[in-house]
Amino acid sequence: MTLSHSSDRSLASIHAKNLLISFNQQILFSAADLHFSQGDVIYLQGDNGSGKSTLMKLLAGLIKPNQGQITSQGFAPQTWWRPSSLLGKAVYLHQHPYLFEGTVKYNLTYALDQRALAPEQRKKRIKQAIHMAQLTDLLNHNASDLSGGERQRLAIARAWIAQPKLLMLDEPISNMDKHSQRLVLAMINQLKQDGTGLLISSHQTCGLTALCQQHWHIKQCTIHTSIHVPQTDDLHDTHTTELHYGTSN
């Protein structure tokens, strides 16, 4: 059964086969066949410690599996100084994103340096990103002074500007207030409209997971894939979570 767009060889994709990863002689998970392709929007579910972040790091080429092959197709040819053929392909956005030293503005403009865009397009895209992430008032702030939610917004705005073909978002709305969640949801929706392949981990079904068309579930040390995404119990789930977060303790 075809679960993804990966059969179209012109699209950028990552394919993992017979994957097995273990730490300290303990199997974390195995996966028979995973396809992650442009146009896919995948909800990655799993309990704490089940291996969601580890899977993303594997697909990003940051760590190696104990067994299995991870291959890619549809990307520009590698340069000789990149030792791993996977590095730089599926971009991994960490739960606690890394930002460059300097201002918010610097972080946003640096993201564009690697892209061959005409100056007018560059300006337009940066402006759009600032608007979407509502970062106008923070442009001259040092990125290291931002709150957790603001950092996440900036990191996603930067990713949106850079337009990777495949993007993995690790818990992109955790610990965010309602306002930031809505902004991030809109940005992720925009990435989806642009055709970016998205792999998104989240602990709850919410507006974010409602955007997804496939479901990868790590349970009992195996990754199960399906085209049936668990339904959002309530589209206002994210809001409810935020209220609990904000009012408890």
Ligand SMILES: Nc1ncnc2c1ncn2[C@@H]1O[C@H](COP(=O)(O)OP(=O)(O)OP(=O)(O)O)[C@@H](O)[C@H]1O
């Ligand atoms: N380099 C490592 N060495 C040893 N154990 C590791 C290493 N990296 C991850 N682990 C272990 O693998 C397990 C899975 O970690 P991972 O961060 O992938 O889980 P997760 O599903 O992302 O969890 P969470 O929902 O809490 O973010 C954890 O028990 C973790 O301690």
Ligand SMILES: [Mg+2]
């Ligand atoms: Mg994690």
